[in-house]
Amino acid sequence: MVETQDRSQTQPARLMDGTALAGRITRETSAAAADVLRRTGVAPCLATVLVGEDPASVTYLRMKQARCAKAGIESRHVSLPASTSTAELVATITGLSQDPAVHGILLQHPVGPHIDERAAFEAIAPEKDVDGVTMHSFAAMGFGLPGFASCTPGGIMRLLDAYEVDLTGKHAVVVGRSAILGRPVGMLLLGRDATVTYCHSRTVDLPSVVRQADVLVAAVGRPRFIRGEDVKPGAVVIDAGYNPGNVGDVDFESARHRASLITPVPGGVGPMTIAVLLEQTVQAAARQLGLT
Ligand SMILES: NC(=O)C1=CN([C@@H]2O[C@H](COP(=O)(O)OP(=O)(O)OC[C@H]3O[C@@H](n4cnc5c(N)ncnc54)[C@H](OP(=O)(O)O)[C@@H]3O)[C@@H](O)[C@H]2O)C=CC1
Numbered sequence: 001m002v003e004t005q006d007r008s009q010t011q012p013a014r015l016m017d018g019t020a021l022a023g024r025i026t027r028e029t030s031a032a033a034a035d036v037l038r039r040t041g042v043a044p045c046l047a048t049v050l051v052g053e054d055p056a057s058v059t060y061l062r063m064k065q066a067r068c069a070k071a072g073i074e075s076r077h078v079s080l081p082a083s084t085s086t087a088e089l090v091a092t093i094t095g096l097s098q099d100p101a102v103h104g105i106l107l108q109h110p111v112g113p114h115i116d117e118r119a120a121f122e123a124i125a126p127e128k129d130v131d132g133v134t135m136h137s138f139a140a141m142g143f144g145l146p147g148f149a150s151c152t153p154g155g156i157m158r159l160l161d162a163y164e165v166d167l168t169g170k171h172a173v174v175v176g177r178s179a180i181l182g183r184p185v186g187m188l189l190l191g192r193d194a195t196v197t198y199c200h201s202r203t204v205d206l207p208s209v210v211r212q213a214d215v216l217v218a219a220v221g222r223p224r225f226i227r228g229e230d231v232k233p234g235a236v237v238i239d240a241g242y243n244p245g246n247v248g249d250v251d252f253e254s255a256r257h258r259a260s261l262i263t264p265v266p267g268g269v270g271p272m273t274i275a276v277l278l279e280q281t282v283q284a285a286a287r288q289l290g291l292t
């Protein structure tokens, strides 16, 4: 068990190696994908949908497709112009939901401000929601019922478990409350008996809340937003941020001298997100093809 207590501030934190853990998970996923193909003659297939040409989104999607290919998962990509309307996007996703050759659907977030992203997410059939973004998946996650986890929160929980972080009774502070990251990770931590506090743009004196965190999840989208001086000595620090230039939401250099465990960026949460996405895609395919 990792104790989140006071410890020397000079000894740097242990790194939580997301690349290594994601590699282990993906090796198992590849074997499961091969098994699906062998037993049904059909390879698992993930459909990815991108609206517009945001360069960061294009890069993330390429990464996801490359990882799919390596794991024996087919990917089908749909690229839509930035001018796409909500109705057009919903129609595209509904088509994929009804296509028996597609087992999982990922709509890259964020879509443009003129699109109702929630409506688009809800067009994903629950059994194909391998990215865990629908109301159905969110509610299942909240109630602790079986279903697909939101990928980044799911990946964060896998990391915490791999490093045997005991969450019971710990004060977990989540900075950020977005639908695909902050909110669901708080729910998953609550489900593991942590005492959870959310911080967001309206939080008064955010550093004073952050300083209380035994487990800190940074999901803000602002480079080096969390300063080392606000990290409680011995805290477990999860940096979910992924800003341009491969910079996290935590000031890593100062935080690692106070934390007991910390995720690097890159090499921490990012690879775990993709590992969970691939794992859930193969699970979805197995179920839709009648294997489980
Ligand atoms: N590694 C991975 O797999 C993934 C990484 N990310 C990364 O995680 C980060 C967050 O992403 P996402 O959740 O999609 O971002 P969003 O922009 O959707 O949400 C950001 C959240 O941070 C809060 N916030 C913003 N500014 C401040 C501030 N100054 N003080 C306090 N709170 C603030 C917002 O508060 P409010 O709600 O009040 O506006 C909001 O809840 C990004 O760096 C993104 O790249 C995201 C998804 C996956």
Ligand SMILES: Nc1nc(=O)c2c([nH]1)NC[C@@H]1CN(c3ccc(C(=O)N[C@@H](CCC(=O)O)C(=O)O)cc3)C=[N+]21
Pocket (backbone or CB within 6 Å): 060, 063, 106, 107, 108, 109, 110, 131, 133, 151, 152, 180, 242, 246, 265, 266, 267, 268, 269, 270, 271, 272, 273, 274
């Ligand atoms: N519906 C939806 N689901 C998402 O999961 C989703 C999304 N929208 N929109 C954008 C964010 C961003 N995101 C990342 C995934 C992997 C890495 C990742 O693997 N990063 C590597 C670095 C890889 C490299 O840069 O070479 C790392 O951190 O080590 C990063 C970011 C998923 N997102």
